[in-house]
Structures are given as C-alpha cells and as structure tokens.
Amino acid sequence: MLLLFDIDGTLLLRAADAHRDAIHEALRRVHGVTDPVRRGLGEVAGRTDADIARNLLVAAGITATQIDERADDVRIAACEAYARLVPDDLSGHVTPGMDKLLQRLAERDDTRLALVTGNFEPIARLKLRAAGIGRYFARGQGGFGSDHEDRAMLPQIARRRAGDGDRAEWPRAQTAVIGDTPRDIACARADGVRVAAIATGPFGPEELRQADAVARDAAELGEVLEHWLANRTRLPS
Numbered sequence: 001m002l003l004l005f006d007i008d009g010t011l012l013l014r015a016a017d018a019h020r021d022a023i024h025e026a027l028r029r030v031h032g033v034t035d036p037v038r039r040g041l042g043e044v045a046g047r048t049d050a051d052i053a054r055n056l057l058v059a060a061g062i063t064a065t066q067i068d069e070r071a072d073d074v075r076i077a078a079c080e081a082y083a084r085l086v087p088d089d090l091s092g093h094v095t096p097g098m099d100k101l102l103q104r105l106a107e108r109d110d111t112r113l114a115l116v117t118g119n120f121e122p123i124a125r126l127k128l129r130a131a132g133i134g135r136y137f138a139r140g141q142g143g144f145g146s147d148h149e150d151r152a153m154l155p156q157i158a159r160r161r162a163g164d165g166d167r168a169e170w171p172r173a174q175t176a177v178i179g180d181t182p183r184d185i186a187c188a189r190a191d192g193v194r195v196a197a198i199a200t201g202p203f204g205p206e207e208l209r210q211a212d213a214v215a216r217d218a219a220e221l222g223e224v225l226e227h228w229l230a231n232r233t234r235l236p237s
C-alpha cells in the first residue's frame with residue numbers, strides 16, 4: 001500500500017514559523033508586498049504554498065497576471081529563504097509517536113511511504129531533515145506544492161511517481177492519504193483514494209468526519225493503517 005503523508009499538522013506540529021516567514025520574505029522580495037494579511041491557521045492549513053502565496057498577493061492588490069508571471073520567482077525565493085531560516089533541529093516538533101510509527105511502517109514489505117504536502121518540495125525536504133524523519137521518504141517520490149498549485153492534483157502525481165513508469169500508475173485501491181485537514185480529505189476524494197485523518201492539527205475529529213477513518217493521535221493512526229494493510233485485498237478497486 002502506498003501511504004501518502006501530509007507534513008504540517010500530521011508528521012510535524014507547530015513547525016511552520018520559519019516556513020511562513022520564508023513565504024512572506026519571498027512576497028516582499030518579488031512583489032514588494034511588505035505586510036501580508038495575517039490569516040488564521042485554519043484558513044491556510046492544507047493549502048499549497050503557491051495557493052497561500054496567491055491568496056496573500058490577491059489580498060495585497062496584486063493582479064492575477066502578475067501573480068502567474070512571477071510564480072516561479074516566488075517559489076525560488078521562498079525556497080532560498082527557507083534554506084537560510086530553517087531551524088537546525090525540529091526533532092521536538094515531530095508528532096508524538098509518529099517516528100516510531102513511520103519506522104514500523106517502513107520496515108514492512110507491503111508499504112511504500114511518500115509525501116503529499118502543499119509545501120514546495122525543497123522546503124518539505126529541509127523541514128523533515130531538520131526533524132530527523134527525512135529518511136523515510138525517498139527522493140523522486142510524492143506530490144508537492146511545487147508540482148501543482150491545486151492540492152487535489154497531488155495524490156495522482158504521487159501515484160504516477162510510485163508506479164511503473166508513465167504507463168502504470170500505482171493503483172488507487174492500494175493508496176491512502178494521511179492528513180489533518182478537510183483539504184487533505186478533499187484531495188484524496190478528488191483522486192478516488194482512501195484517507196485517514198489525524199486530529200493533531202487545527203481541526204478536531206468532528207471536522208474531519210468525512211474521512212474514511214479519524215485518529216486522535218499517532219497510536220490510533222497506526223491501528224487504522226494496520227487494519228487497512230491487513231484487509232487490503234478487500235479494498236474496493
């Protein structure tokens with residue numbers, strides 16, 4: 001089974017301050033936006049970096065044409081800024097129990113671990129390396145905010161990368177998204193794959209009830225995934 005993990009609110013908790021600062025610095029350098037409107041966590045959670053940047057730029061009066069023309073510049077500037085701003089050690093921000101769960105899942109021969117995150121890929125890789133859990137997620141796999149501005153496109157991109165070249169995508173029935181927001185659930189639905197939600201981010205279990213399963217913590221998430229793995233031959237195709 002291909003397990004597609006979100007980062008912020010799922011693998012890591014409250015580890016996005018430098019990330020937010022890097023995006024804001026990019027908007028300042030590229031568009032001259034000095035004071036982006038502050039958005040609530042629930043408003044930005046689950047959005048891709050490019051989508052977050054676009055929303056902040058629209059609120060600052062930048063036109064859609066200008067945003068599109070300089071989207072690559074914003075991405076590059078944000079990644080450069082993050083490489084400078086990333087904390088040396090984010091290991092204290094790993095969701096409790098998640099490192100052990102990843103280790104247990106990685107040791108099985110019936111799992112593939114990858115990322116589906118709105119983070120631009122270089123930011124995602126730096127963040128997980130600083131947290132000490134980057135080793136579970138192979139290069140060349142996953143779907144990132146740098147692949148598409150719309151999170152709904154990311155699971156399919158990850159399945160394509162996990163598959164056997166361009167012709168064979170990883171099967172939907174053997175894929176699950178793991179995330180902490182309604183947008184994670186929506187992106188799984190958009191690709192027709194199952195989704196486990198974990199209520200460690202800004203949303204509680206009630207707000208995540210559209211998921212196929214809701215876990216309160218890493219221990220419950222482990223139970224959900226092990227149940228799915230044990231019953232995978234009975235998944236709908």
Ligand SMILES: [Mg+2]
Pocket residue numbers: 006007008009010045046179180181201
């Ligand atoms: Mg998240």
